[in-house]
Amino acid sequence: MSYDFDAIIDRRNTACEKWDMLEQIFGTDDVLPFWVADMDFAAAPGIAAAVQARACHPVYGYHKKEESFFAAAMDWEKRRHGWALERSWVVNTPGVVASLSAAVLAFTAPGDKIVIQPPVYPPFFTCVTRNGRQLVENPLVERGGRWEMDLAGLERKLDPAVKLLILCSPHNPVGRVWTRDELLALGELCLRHSVTILADEIHCDLVFSGHRHTPFATLGPEFARASVTFFSPSKTFNIAGTYTSLAALPDPDKRKRYGDLLAALDINEGNLFGLTAAEAAYNTGENWLDSLLPYLEANADLLADFVRREMPGVKVEKPEGTYLAWLDFRAIFADHAALKQFLIRDAKVGLSDGLAFGRQGEGFARFNFACPRALLEEGLTRIAAAFKKRR
Ligand SMILES: Cc1ncc(COP(=O)(O)O)c(C=O)c1O
Numbered sequence: 001m002s003y004d005f006d007a008i009i010d011r012r013n014t015a016c017e018k019w020d021m022l023e024q025i026f027g028t029d030d031v032l033p034f035w036v037a038d039m040d041f042a043a044a045p046g047i048a049a050a051v052q053a054r055a056c057h058p059v060y061g062y063h064k065k066e067e068s069f070f071a072a073a074m075d076w077e078k079r080r081h082g083w084a085l086e087r088s089w090v091v092n093t094p095g096v097v098a099s100l101s102a103a104v105l106a107f108t109a110p111g112d113k114i115v116i117q118p119p120v121y122p123p124f125f126t127c128v129t130r131n132g133r134q135l136v137e138n139p140l141v142e143r144g145g146r147w148e149m150d151l152a153g154l155e156r157k158l159d160p161a162v163k164l165l166i167l168c169s170p171h172n173p174v175g176r177v178w179t180r181d182e183l184l185a186l187g188e189l190c191l192r193h194s195v196t197i198l199a200d201e202i203h204c205d206l207v208f209s210g211h212r213h214t215p216f217a218t219l220g221p222e223f224a225r226a227s228v229t230f231f232s233p234s235k236t237f238n239i240a241g242t243y244t245s246l247a248a249l250p251d252p253d254k255r256k257r258y259g260d261l262l263a264a265l266d267i268n269e270g271n272l273f274g275l276t277a278a279e280a281a282y283n284t285g286e287n288w289l290d291s292l293l294p295y296l297e298a299n300a301d302l303l304a305d306f307v308r309r310e311m312p313g314v315k316v317e318k319p320e321g322t323y324l325a326w327l328d329f330r331a332i333f334a335d336h337a338a339l340k341q342f343l344i345r346d347a348k349v350g351l352s353d354g355l356a357f358g359r360q361g362e363g364f365a366r367f368n369f370a371c372p373r374a375l376l377e378e379g380l381t382r383i384a385a386a387f388k389k390r391r
Contacts, residue, residue: 003288005041005295006372022350031350032379037172037324039238039370041292046284047237047277054276063272065092072282073246077231079286080205083215089250091259092270095243096202096230100166101127103198103228103247106261107254108133108163115157115165115195117149118358119326121172124200125358128166136162139360140174145317147174147326151185158193165195169216170203173326173357173366175319177211180219187216187223196254197227202245205236205289207321208297217250224250228258236289237281238370244274296323299369299376310384323370327351330363339363347386349379 011019018036022029042048070090077083093099100123108114110132116124118139128135138154140147154165167186170177178186190197199216207213217224232245249255262268303325304318315328333339336355343349343365354364369376 001287003042003044003291005292006374007042008372008374009040009042011040026344026350028344031344031348032375032382033350034368034371034376034379035350035352035366037235037322037368037370038240039323040372040375041238041370043238043277044281044285044288046288047239047280050276050280050284051273054273060272063270063275065270065275066279069270069275069279070246072279073231073233076233076282077215081213081215081218083218085248086250089248089255091247091249091255091262091268092275093230093245093247093262094267094271094274096200096232096234096245097123097127098243098267099230099245099247100124100198100200101131102261102265102267103258104128104131104133104164105265106257107196107228111161112164113159113162115154115162117168117171119173119354119360119364120166120168120357121200122356124166124168134161137358139358140171145315147171147176147317149178149182149186151189154186155189158189158195162193162195164198165190166198166200167216168200168203170201170207170213170321172203172322173324173352173361173364175317175322175324175326177207177213177320180214183214183216184219187219187226191222191226195226197223199227199229201229201231202235203322204231206293206296206323208293208300208319211320213321217248221250225254226251228254233278233281233285237277237285239274239277239281242271242274242277244271244278295373296370299323299371299373300325302373302376303367303369303380306380306384310380311387323368325367325369326354327365327367328363329365333363336362339365342386342390343383346389347383349382 018033074085113134113136114128115136141150204213229248234240307316313331352366354361
């Protein structure tokens with residue numbers, strides 16, 4: 001079956017964050033949006049069919065979590081990533097961000113330290129600070145145009161108050177798909193200092209040719225026990241609005257603490273349409289995903305080539321995974337506010353503000369290229385044209 005990723009779907013007036021919140025986010029409706037991380041593509045047809053079939057039954061009462069949902073998720077991890085999960089390790093959670101915050105509460109006490117590696121997904125900051133824990137930033141470093149983890153810096157920061165490290169794998173926004181060796185080096189360091197790794201693997205299925213996602217827990221049994229992994233079909237299959245995710249806890253003690261916390265917050269119930277969509281995604285969406293990935297990768301190539309050719313001074317690396325590109329405008333804009341103004345007012349595009357990903361994002365913007373190619377070309381052309389006018 002072939003899928004039409006070129007189709008332009010009007011998402012306006014569907015209470016859609018990306019297209020219906022432009023005024024609130026950018027101060028104007030007059031921008032083409034490439035910000036929040038969902039895709040402008042229709043989800044796989046099997047998902048819509050399952051949701052519609054369930055919606056045909058007119059009673060939407062409390063929902064029982066079916067074993068078939070867990071089986072679908074575990075089969076997927078095994079088939080796509082070679083990770084053989086045990087059923088007892090896995091719990092259903094209401095979205096990855098909520099799952100991370102719950103883990104912060106379950107595994108740390110107020111005042112404990114938690115490491116993140118910015119620039120990184122904004123809720124990594126807030127799930128620490130809003131829960132009264134201390135944030136320790138260990139920024140990524142750029143070596144020869146490639147973003148890497150700063151393990152020497154990390155080692156210096158790992159004092160006994162550090163209890164957790166939140167890993168973004170693959171990494172939003174820099175698009176790195178961490179290699180097995182990189183993860184091993186990180187894991188060994190964390191194990192040596194008794195630091196638990198929260199592995200956010202929400203982008204694990206969005207990996208381009210030549211790269212392979214390594215689930216952190218597959219590094220070995222000791223790494224599995226020292227970590228909690230979060231995954232979800234939401235990014236992979238464009239069903240983020242359904243807030244349905246999973247957490248895997250191979251260590252029985254962590255499982256008990258996390259399970260108790262979910263129960264204490266009463267967030268261990270499943271969402272009817274979320275579970276329906278997720279199970280259908282894992283069971284029927286593989287062919288769709290295998291068609292989507294080359295389309296996304298062609299968009300990534302197009303974006304990187306275009307930026308290098310038409311936007312002298314702007315730096316970008318083709319991402320290894322995710323559908324996000326991290327654009328470096330520092331050589332052109334000394335002032336971040338001027339960059340923002342240029343993108344919104346002159347180019348009329350709505351990218352994610354680099355500073356949302358930490359102070360390391362000053363002079364950067366994140367471009368979400370999960371959209372029909374014509375929209376991507378329009379967005380890039382707008383930026384290039386605005387640069388020409390500026391010269
Ligand atoms: C690294 C990362 N984690 C989590 C999320 C969101 O997860 P959820 O919508 O399930 O809370 C995103 C969305 O962009 C993300 O990039």
